[in-house]
Amino acid sequence: MGRKLLIHNDHVPNIHTLEVYRAHGGYASVEKALKTMQPDQVTDEVKKSGLRGRGGAGFPTGMKWSFLAKPEGVPRYLVCNADESEPGTFKDRYLMEKIPHALIEGMITSSFALGAKQSYIYIRGEYFYVARIVEAAIAEAYAAGLLGKNILGTDFSHDCSVQVGGGAYICGEETALLESLEGKRGNPRIKPPFPAVAGLWGCPTVVNNVETIAAVVPIVNMGGEEYAKIGVGKSTGTKLISASGHINKPGVYEIELGITVEDFIYSDEYCGGIRNGKKLKAVVAGGSSVPILPTELILKTAKGEPRLMTYESLSDGGFATGTMLGSGGFIAMDEDTSIVKNLFTFSRFYHHESCGQCSPCREGTGWMEKILKKFLDGTANESDVDLLWDIQSKIEGKTICPLGEAAAWPVAAAIRHFKHEFIEIAQKKKFVDISHYDRLNKIRA
Amino acid sequence: MKVTIDGIEIDVPKGTTILQAARMIGHEVAPPTMCYYSSLKTSGGYCRTCIVKVTQGSTANPTPMPKPVASCRTEVMDGMVVENTINKDVLEARKGVVEFLLMNHPLDCPVCDQAGECSLQDLGYEHGAATTRYEFPRREFERIDIGKYVQLHMNRCIMCFRCVKVAEQLTDNRVHGVMHRGDAAEISTYIENVIENDMSGNVIDVCPVGALTDKTFRFKSRVWFTKPVDATCDCKKCSGKVRLWMKGEEVLRVTARKDQWGEAEEFICNTCRFEKKKVSDWKIEGPSQIHRSSVISQNHYNHLNELKVQVMKQQKALGFIPINKRP
Amino acid sequence: MSSQVHGAQKFDKAKRAETVFSEEAMKTAQTIISRYPEGKQKSALLPILHLAQAEFGGWLSPETMDYVASILKIRPVEVFEVASFYTMYNLKPMGKCVLEVCQTSSCWLNGAEDIVKYIEKKLNIKVGETTKDGMFSLKVAECLGSCGTAPMLQCGASYHENLTYEKVDAILETYKNEGRLRSYTDLDYKNTL
Numbered sequence: 032m033g034r035k036l037l038i039h040n041d042h043v044p045n046i047h048t049l050e051v052y053r054a055h056g057g058y059a060s061v062e063k064a065l066k067t068m069q070p071d072q073v074t075d076e077v078k079k080s081g082l083r084g085r086g087g088a089g090f091p092t093g094m095k096w097s098f099l100a101k102p103e104g105v106p107r108y109l110v111c112n113a114d115e116s117e118p119g120t121f122k123d124r125y126l127m128e129k130i131p132h133a134l135i136e137g138m139i140t141s142s143f144a145l146g147a148k149q150s151y152i153y154i155r156g157e158y159f160y161v162a163r164i165v166e167a168a169i170a171e172a173y174a175a176g177l178l179g180k181n182i183l184g185t186d187f188s189h190d191c192s193v194q195v196g197g198g199a200y201i202c203g204e205e206t207a208l209l210e211s212l213e214g215k216r217g218n219p220r221i222k223p224p225f226p227a228v229a230g231l232w233g234c235p236t237v238v239n240n241v242e243t244i245a246a247v248v249p250i251v252n253m254g255g256e257e258y259a260k261i262g263v264g265k266s267t268g269t270k271l272i273s274a275s276g277h278i279n280k281p282g283v284y285e286i287e288l289g290i291t292v293e294d295f296i297y298s299d300e301y302c303g304g305i306r307n308g309k310k311l312k313a314v315v316a317g318g319s320s321v322p323i324l325p326t327e328l329i330l331k332t333a334k335g336e337p338r339l340m341t342y343e344s345l346s347d348g349g350f351a352t353g354t355m356l357g358s359g360g361f362i363a364m365d366e367d368t369s370i371v372k373n374l375f376t377f378s379r380f381y382h383h384e385s386c387g388q389c390s391p392c393r394e395g396t397g398w399m400e401k402i403l404k405k406f407l408d409g410t411a412n413e414s415d416v417d418l419l420w421d422i423q424s425k426i427e428g429k430t431i432c433p434l435g436e437a438a439a440w441p442v443a444a445a446i447r448h449f450k451h452e453f454i455e456i457a458q459k460k461k462f463v464d465i466s467h468y469d470r471l472n473k474i475r476a
Numbered sequence: 477m478k479v480t481i482d483g484i485e486i487d488v489p490k491g492t493t494i495l496q497a498a499r500m501i502g503h504e505v506a507p508p509t510m511c512y513y514s515s516l517k518t519s520g521g522y523c524r525t526c527i528v529k530v531t532q533g534s535t536a537n538p539t540p541m542p543k544p545v546a547s548c549r550t551e552v553m554d555g556m557v558v559e560n561t562i563n564k565d566v567l568e569a570r571k572g573v574v575e576f577l578l579m580n581h582p583l584d585c586p587v588c589d590q591a592g593e594c595s596l597q598d599l600g601y602e603h604g605a606a607t608t609r610y611e612f613p614r615r616e617f618e619r620i621d622i623g624k625y626v627q628l629h630m631n632r633c634i635m636c637f638r639c640v641k642v643a644e645q646l647t648d649n650r651v652h653g654v655m656h657r658g659d660a661a662e663i664s665t666y667i668e669n670v671i672e673n674d675m676s677g678n679v680i681d682v683c684p685v686g687a688l689t690d691k692t693f694r695f696k697s698r699v700w701f702t703k704p705v706d707a708t709c710d711c712k713k714c715s716g717k718v719r720l721w722m723k724g725e726e727v728l729r730v731t732a733r734k735d736q737w738g739e740a741e742e743f744i745c746n747t748c749r750f751e752k753k754k755v756s757d758w759k760i761e762g763p764s765q766i767h768r769s770s771v772i773s774q775n776h777y778n779h780l781n782e783l784k785v786q787v788m789k790q791q792k793a794l795g796f797i798p799i800n801k802r803p
Numbered sequence: 804m805s806s807q808v809h810g811a812q813k814f815d816k817a818k819r820a821e822t823v824f825s826e827e828a829m830k831t832a833q834t835i836i837s838r839y840p841e842g843k844q845k846s847a848l849l850p851i852l853h854l855a856q857a858e859f860g861g862w863l864s865p866e867t868m869d870y871v872a873s874i875l876k877i878r879p880v881e882v883f884e885v886a887s888f889y890t891m892y893n894l895k896p897m898g899k900c901v902l903e904v905c906q907t908s909s910c911w912l913n914g915a916e917d918i919v920k921y922i923e924k925k926l927n928i929k930v931g932e933t934t935k936d937g938m939f940s941l942k943v944a945e946c947l948g949s950c951g952t953a954p955m956l957q958c959g960a961s962y963h964e965n966l967t968y969e970k971v972d973a974i975l976e977t978y979k980n981e982g983r984l985r986s987y988t989d990l991d992y993k994n995t996l
Contacts, residue, residue, distance in 0.1 A: 106840075118907045118946040149840075156853070156891045157947050160960045160992035192838040197849045197889025199657070200945070214848035214875075216654070216888040221521040221549045232843055275909040275950035282951045319908060319946075362909055362950070376911045380945045386888075387635065387654075387661035389522050394576035397659045401612050418609060425572030428543040429524055618810035653880045655887040656807060666883035667865045668811040 032300065033287040034261060036249035036269050037242065041129045047164060049171040052132040058177060060140045060251035065185045068251075073144035077247060079255030081267035086112055086203070086240030087318060087358040088433075089342050092247075098227040099145055100235040108236040109142045109150040111244055112208055113165075116155055116200040117318035118380055119360025122271035123241035125283040127154070127161050131168035135191065137244035139177065140251055142189050145237055149190050153208050156196040166193050200384035204432045205238040207386065218388045219432035242271050263289035266341035270359055272301075277311075277365035279303035292316070292338045292345075293330050296363060309365035313449075316345055317357020319377045320437030322444030323370065324354050350444065369464060370449040371456060374441060375403040381438035392435045395426040399442055406456050407464075413457045420446050479552040481505050481528075482562045482790075484783045494547035494558055495526055499737065504784045504791075506737075507560050508570075508599050510577070510684050511636035512548035514739055519641055520548035523634065524573045525599060529566050532557035544569055562790040567603070574604035580615040580659070581685075582631045590686030592699040595738065596634060602797075617662050622652065623670035625677055625691050625750050630662050633687035639663060639679035646743060647673040663687070674713050677749040681732045681740045692750050693721075693729040702728055707758035713745035719764055727753045733764070807887070808894045812865045819866040824874075828858050832874060844875050848885055851875065852892055857986035861901070862893040890944070891987060898933040898940035899984045903957045906943045909950035918954050918966050919943060925975065938979060959985030960992035 045051045052058070064073050078093030099107060111134065115123040127134055134152070142150050154162045169191055172178045180188045199217045201207045206220035209231050230236025246268060250258045259267045266288040275281045278296065280303040286295065295301045296311065305311050314329040315321060332338055333352035338345065345356045364373065382396040402419055405411040419442055427439035446453065456462050477488055481498050482505040488497045498506045507528055512520030520526075526548050530541040535555025544566060547558070560566055578600055585591045617630035635654070640663070643650040652671055655664045665671070671679070679688045702721040709716040721729040730749045732740035752758065791797065824832060832851050839846040851871055852863060859867045868882040875882075886892040893901070902922060906915045919930060922941055926934050933940040949955040952964035956974075963974050978985065 115948050116946060119909060119950050121948040121950050121952075124948050151838075155948070156849070156889065156987065157944075157957060159853075159987040160962070163960075163990065163992070194838075194846070195850055195853065197852065197885070198891035199889050211849065212846060213843070214845035214877075214885065215881075216657070216884055221546070232840070273951060275953060276912050281953075315908070360950070362912070364912065368912065373908055373912070376906065376908045380907050382658065383945050385658040387656075387658045389524050390573055390576045390634070391524055393635065393659050393661070394579050398579065398610065398612075425569065425575070429527060429569055429573065431521060431524075431546075620811040650878060651880050653884040655883060656809075657888045660807065662809070665811060666880065666887070667814045669814075 033285070033290065034269065035285045036258075036261075037133065037245050037271060038126060038130065038283065038285050041125075046130055047128075047132070047168065049132060049168065049175055052130065057132055058136050060248045061136055061143075061177060062183060064140045064143050064251050065183055065187050070144045070146055073140065073247075073251060076250055076255035077144070080246075080250040080258040081255075081262075081265060082243065082246055082250060082258070083266070083342065084240055085242035085246065085270065085359070087117065087320075089356065092239065092243055095227070095239070096145060096237060098225070099237055100228045101146065102235070106149065106234050107145060107147045108231045108234055109138065109145055109147040109244075110205075110209065110212065110231060110236055110238045111138060111150065111152040111241055112203060112205060112238050113152055113154040113158070113161075113241045114196055114200075114203040114208055115158075115241070115358075116203050116384075117320065117358045117360055118377065119275055119315060119362045120273050120318050120358045121275075122273045122283045122359060124158055124161055125273075126241055126245060126271065127158075127165055131165045132172070133245045133248060134165065134241055135168055135172050135178075137247045138191050139172075139182065139189055141237075141239070141244055141247050142191075143187055144247075147237075148188060150192075151212060151231075152191065152193045153202070153212055154193060154195055155202070156198045159195060162193050162195050169193065199386070200380075201386045201432070201434060204434065207432065208238060209236065216386070218386050219434075221431055261287050263339060263341050264343055266343060266356075270340070270356070272340070272359040272361050274302050274361045274363070276361075276363040277306045277309060277368070278363045279306050286340055288339075288341050290340050292340055295340055295361070296330075302361075302363065305363065305365050307365070309367065311363060312366045312368050313364045313370060315354075315360070315362040315364075315441075317355045318360035319362075319380065320433075320440055321355040321357040322350055322353070322440055323373075323448065324352075324444070325448050328352055328448070329354075350440070351447070354444070369462075370445050370452050371403065371406050371462070372464060374445040375400070375407060377441045378403050378438070381434065385434060385438070389429075389431045389435075391426045391429045392431075392438065395422055395435075396438045398422055399438070406453065407462050409456065409459075409461045411453075411457045413454055415457065416446060416450060416453045419453075477552055477554040477556075479554075479556045479558065481558045482560050482787045484787065488552060490551075492552055494528060494530075494545070494550050494552055494556075495520075497552055498528075498547065498558075498560065502784065503736075504787050505560055507547050508595075508603065509548060509737070510595055510599065510634060511638060513638050513641070513682055514737075515743075516638060516641040516682070517645060519636075519638060521546045523577065523636060525570060525577075525603070527566065527569055527573070528558050528560045529563045530556060530558055561796055562787060562794065564794055567794060567796055570603045571605060574599055575608065575610075577634050578604060578608065579610045580631075581634070582614060584632070588629075588632065588686040589689045589694060589699075590632075590683075593738075594686060595684035615659060620664060621668075621670075622665055623672060623676075625746065626671060626680060627689045627691050627694060628663065629687050629689070630664070631687075632685050633663055634685055635661060635663075636684055638682040638684070639688055642678050642682055642743075643671070643673075643676070646675040646678060649673065674745045674747070675743060677746045678732065678740065678743045680749075681734070681743075690729060690731075690749075692753070696728050697723055704764035706733060706761040706764045708761060709748065709752065709758050711745060711748055714748060715742045715744070716748060717742055718744050718748055718758075720758060720760075722755075725755060727755060727758070814865045814869070818864070819869055822859065822864075822866050822870040824855075824858060824870075828854055836875075845877050845881070848875060848877070848882065849889070852882070852886055853986075853988055856892060857984075857988040860896065861899065861984050861986065862896050896933075898937055899982070900938060900958050900978045901940045901942060901985070903942045903944040903947070905945070905947045905949060905953070905955050905957070907946040910946075910953040910955060913953040915954040918956065918971060921968055921971060922975075925971070938982070939975070960987050960989040961985070962992075 423439035507526035510523035534553030
């Protein structure tokens with residue numbers, strides 16, 4: 032069994048309550064940090080831990096923290112990005128729903144390190160009930176003196192509150208999130224300036240993912256160096272993986288970074304193999320935006336080495352033969368799956384979620400969806416594959432925010448690895464949805 | 477700070493953007509713009525037509541920037557090297573942006589009052605492809621009435637946000653904005669409402685396309701049949717410095733005076749724009765200076781001319797021929 | 804988007820005059836506003852729109868949005884811009900129970916289309932429509948973060964996951980019997996795993 036640091040207590044009854052959470056060692060990091068450490072020491076531990084942002088980009092958290100501008104007399108903010116919306120990703124929801132205090136504890140400890148007197152947890156609107164759970168936990172923390180004035184009798188005071196979104200994937204982009212938190216449309220800002228200099232209401236702000244903030248708790252408790260011993264190379268610690276699709280045991284798994292992809296898919300500790308005795312066809316390893324890989328490339332790199340669940344191994348080979356760890360949204364597809372149709376659902380998603388600010392994304396995402404629809408209708412031509420390729424290349428890297436890339440990459444990868452499926456549909460002028468024959472009944476049978 | 481754009485070096489003050497620096501050099505290397513507007517704060521960055529490649533970040537950190545950047549929103553660093561018209565990837569990317577902008581545009585130029593002074597026409601001519609690859613029905617919006625002076629043709633809009641910034645920065649009560657999102661986003665008042673404000677007519681001047689046009693000039697004449705004349709009047713609400721567009725002795729249209737980049741030099745009030753349509757309302761200064769040549773006339777950059785010849789040779793090799801720009 | 808409206812909407816001054824939060828809702832609104840620093844009350848816009856939608860019949864009329872603008876001391880157009888950006892705000896009247904079936908990748912892989920078809924047939928409406936009795940509206944949604952428990956649908960605050968036809972039957976039955984408006988802000992959410 033791999034080590035678990037974040038959700039090891041998820042099976043404990045009533046772990047969502049402060050009483051049970053504390054009985055299981057909760058809020059030790061707050062005690063330790065506020066009473067025995069200086070803020071910079073906490074940041075140092077995070078740096079030593081090698082923790083990388085768990086929202087998808089994988090940027091070193093300690094470095095992000097050290098960029099935070101600290102001008103005199105200007106408030107600083109910590110904002111938690113709980114706008115989890117990347118298709119295939121549901122780990123933050125699981126963590127907040129099961130162990131909300133893990134997040135709040137991380138918020139307090141992190142805010143102490145950053146010198147933030149106020150923090151906000153921005154939760155996607157659809158997770159309204161999750162926001163209720165987190166709010167209830169915050170109320171408990173206030174009542175116990177873990178939030179508010181002079182926390183645990185120290186000089187440190189901190190307020191934390193929840194903000195719900197209104198339904199927009201783009202608010203997961205940190206500057207769009209800040210706009211939304213300011214009560215505006217979720218349009219990503221043009222950078223620079225970065226939030227570390229001018230974020231919420233123009234003040235220096237750090238925006239971190241739920242899992243990133245929760246990981247600060249074990250880092251402070253065990254020390255950054257100890258934490259860094261888990262994992263492989265620059266992929267340190269544990270990571271929550273949201274597993275879904277055609278696997279026997281979908282769900283959220285905490286893994287030690289460095290286990291093999293094969294082990295993750297087939298061992299009983301994790302996904303438990305492919306459902307209904309089917310064969311694996313393809314995997315989207317890190318949320319909808321990362322390149323899809325066929326079985327042979329997800330299990331082994333182009334060099335023939337076993338593919339590991341790490342930032343480096345998954346991206347080995349670049350986009351030609353590799354992918355990304357991303358947010359850890361792991362979608363496995365069986366042999367009956369139509370890659371074209373799955374891509375259509377992704378493209379429809381990005382079209383729906385484009386904010387409309389910049390032209391390549393506003394116009395290009397809809398165009399790609401329409402062309403993919405032609406494949407499903409059986410009216411596509413072979414030349415449409417080249418057109419799709421060209422459109423995605425004209426979106427990628429040309430937009431204000433990474434939604435452009437997120438929309439372009441899945442299209443590029445599907446064509447790169449499964450071009451024959453597109454061509455076949457175009458030639459036969461017919462799309463047969465083999466992956467979709469009343470699957471519900473089949474599953475129950 | 478020294479910055480090199482398409483091989484031409486120029487010294488600029490700190491805080492200058494790549495676009496501003498390129499404009500200082502001249503039309504040969506200045507990227508086209510659809511949403512940026514010098515006098516409107518926070519404008520620019522949206523349309524992506526002005527993207528350029530930074531091949532050297534600065535002297536201190538020479539690493540190239542990984543993605544093309546919006547030149548209108550990127551400040552220069554000392555020693556930065558930028559490629560615009562001599563970079564094949566930039567020209568190709570720009571061609572893509574033009575295609576995206578034209579994809580849902582109705583191309584109703586024959587009945588559009590903006591024709592002849594439309595930034596999208598120029599952009600398409602200079603940077604676009606001859607044909608479209610978009611085969612689906614073009615987007616259409618329901619028409620809304622925003623008052624007696626300004627006509628809104630949402631179908632033609634390219635979402636530059638300039639008109640929203642005019643309302644936000646020049647007036648004290650913005651009633652229109654951007655509704656909905658993605659490719660359904662539209663400029664609208666949402667509820668039945670009129671845009672009534674002394675400075676609201678400026679939305680016409682800043683609109684790069686024919687989405688916001690002058691109702692008092694509607695279908696009166698093609699702009700190339702009218703003669704621009706600079707004139708002034710005593711106005712309490714604005715500078716009173718305007719451009720009259722005349723046909724014979726008749727004032728058909730009043731606009732702000734625009735500079736060589738097509739931007740209003742000074743914004744004017746609605747009274748000047750819509751209510752003073754008699755020659756006797758104005759003191760005529762004389763015919764407007766319309767730059768037909770693409771060479772910026774700032775004397776202190778004359779030494780650059782030889783370098784520009786070099787740039788144009790490279791542009792030609794890539795098949796890119798800049799047109800003379802208005803005004 | 805089925806909850807979108809286009810063109811210029813009518814604004815009814817008489818209806819606007821009647822649009823006022825209950826005392827309790829106003830208290831909640833003030834609590835939300837107090838979370839933000841002085842002068843930054845616009846930040847409360849999204850949560851207060853949720854509150855207003857629940858208070859005023861499950862959708863945001865121009866009058867409701869104008870009222871929200873007055874509470875936050877911002878321009879009405881700022882509210883229109885925001886409300887029309889986000890998918891959770893209904894800009895036209897909806898059924899009491901809005902069924903939102905997720906249709907993205909993992910849900911599609913697990914039969915979301917069958918769920919949609921089944922509900923369409925059962926309620927005799929198409930996606931984007933409301934039943935004649937005003938009880939149910941059917942929408943499709945993009946990824947709701949329930950991929951591991953697919954297929955799923957959201958109704959108000961509740962997530963209904965690992966759906967089967969029988970589960971759908973039971974959900975519709977329960978909601979129909981309860982017969983009340985379901986909102987995202989409901990406290991009695993159920994997570995039927």
